Amino acid sequence: MVLNQGNGHWVIATTLLAAILLSIVPMPLWAQWGRPAIVAMVLIYWVIALPEHVGIGVAWMVGLLQDIVAGTPLGQNALALAVLAYLALILYQRLRMFTPLQQAIVVFVLIGLNQLLCHWVQTLTGTISPNLLFLLPALISALLWPVLSAFLRLLRRNYYVN
Amino acid sequence: MYGGQRFEWFQQANAKLSIVATPFYWLADIPSKISGWGKSTIRSREILIKDNDRLSAETTLLKAQVQKLASLEAENVRLRELLNSSAILDDSVLVAEIIGVSPDPLHHQIIINKGESDGLYVGQPVIDALGLMGQVIGVGPLQSRVLLITDTSHALPVQVNRNGLRSVAEGVGLYHQLILQHVAATTDIKVGDLLVSSGLGQRFPVGYPVATVTEVIVDPGQSFATVKASPSALLNRSRHVLLVFSHRREEVDNGAQSG
Numbered sequence: 001m002v003l004n005q006g007n008g009h010w011v012i013a014t015t016l017l018a019a020i021l022l023s024i025v026p027m028p029l030w031a032q033w034g035r036p037a038i039v040a041m042v043l044i045y046w047v048i049a050l051p052e053h054v055g056i057g058v059a060w061m062v063g064l065l066q067d068i069v070a071g072t073p074l075g076q077n078a079l080a081l082a083v084l085a086y087l088a089l090i091l092y093q094r095l096r097m098f099t100p101l102q103q104a105i106v107v108f109v110l111i112g113l114n115q116l117l118c119h120w121v122q123t124l125t126g127t128i129s130p131n132l133l134f135l136l137p138a139l140i141s142a143l144l145w146p147v148l149s150a151f152l153r154l155l156r157r158n159y160y161v162n
Numbered sequence: 163m164y165g166g167q168r169f170e171w172f173q174q175a176n177a178k179l180s181i182v183a184t185p186f187y188w189l190a191d192i193p194s195k196i197s198g199w200g201k202s203t204i205r206s207r208e209i210l211i212k213d214n215d216r217l218s219a220e221t222t223l224l225k226a227q228v229q230k231l232a233s234l235e236a237e238n239v240r241l242r243e244l245l246n247s248s249a250i251l252d253d254s255v256l257v258a259e260i261i262g263v264s265p266d267p268l269h270h271q272i273i274i275n276k277g278e279s280d281g282l283y284v285g286q287p288v289i290d291a292l293g294l295m296g297q298v299i300g301v302g303p304l305q306s307r308v309l310l311i312t313d314t315s316h317a318l319p320v321q322v323n324r325n326g327l328r329s330v331a332e333g334v335g336l337y338h339q340l341i342l343q344h345v346a347a348t349t350d351i352k353v354g355d356l357l358v359s360s361g362l363g364q365r366f367p368v369g370y371p372v373a374t375v376t377e378v379i380v381d382p383g384q385s386f387a388t389v390k391a392s393p394s395a396l397l398n399r400s401r402h403v404l405l406v407f408s409h410r411r412e413e414v415d416n417g418a419q420s421g
Binding site for chain 1 (some may be wrong): 172179180182183186187189190195202247262263264266267268269271273278300307314315335337398
């Protein structure tokens with residue numbers, strides 16, 4: 001049991017770090033705006049799956065790390081992800097009952113909110129988006145959600161993360 | 163968030179923290195390293211021979227040009243001495259490799275693999291083989307962040323190479339476009355004009371190519387012409403960049419200290 005517990009933490013940490021890594025992998029120019037908010041998605045999954053382990057605190061730390069790595073104003077992603085984790089914590093009992101399609105719709109709204117918060121902070125620091133393309137990742141993330149959640153569920157079952 | 167803009171120590175701490183980001187960029191760069199290795203290792207003999215021929219021809223050509231340049235430079239120095247100008251044209255450079263780009267399409271920033279240990283400083287100009295690319299905005303222990311000239315928050319003083327007309331080139335967030343601000347409608351500026359850095363901002367050295375004018379729109383209803391230019395540097399295609407160590411800066415610093 002103790003071993004499993006340790007194992008579980010490693011799996012969660014590794015998936016989150018891998019998500020941060022994926023969030024800085026260079027994209028071709030045409031796909032730049034559509035980069036899925038992979039860190040937010042992985043975080044939502046773990047909050048829904050293990051709300052007693054992954055919560056607002058973890059979200060804040062992950063967000064800070066993402067800020068440092070991506071070079072965004074320190075606290076931007078931390079704030080957005082903390083809010084995201086809070087909403088997911090409120091919703092997790094319902095989300096567990098949902099079909100993948102219903103979950104994807106909620107993920108669309110959550111990540112849209114995440115993008116809005118990020119953009120809001122960026123606007124404060126002087127970078128204003130000329131259009132609403134910065135909301136595109138919400139759509140892409142929602143489309144990817146069934147695949148990602150199935151993959152993470154597989155990981156969770158295989159490594160007995162609980 | 164605000165702290166990042168308000169306090170210098172905060173920015174410095176942020177730059178130091180970038181050492182945490184180094185392994186991430188190292189990992190994210192592996193695929194392009196592998197493809198680069200493949201490109202340089204797996205090559206046919208014919209291509210190598212062809213490349214060799216082309217390069218040696220190019221070297222001869224460049225050498226010939228350098229000969230001319232040396233005499234021109236000497237002449238320039240003499241003329242500047244006559245004018246009592248303190249500007250020194252000789253800049254030393256350091257080659258750095260791009261290891262990452264900003265994941266946010268709104269921020270035109272790149273990450274390079276040189277940092278504090280190589281003597282980089284904030285505000286240092288960055289160029290590539292064809293022109294000015296941007297400036298260093300954050301120096302970490304092992305990597306630095308460079309703001310490109312096309313970022314919406316970037317503007318640099320330029321002048322038209324043909325007639326010395328001064329202006330300011332602003333980035334608009336597109337890799338292929340810069341916009342000249344406040345150019346009077348009657349100004350002598352034409353499509354195809356080369357814009358070079360004017361050195362007036364005390365940040366970029368004089369005379370590096372910045373952009374070529376691509377479009378001049380004179381609207382009689384507007385008091386200023388809209389002038390668009392495309393950057394000379396390959397902002398989204400270069401792999402290697404050059405960091406310019408401008409001697410002028412040291413002079414300015416020393417002057418400030420003594421004065």
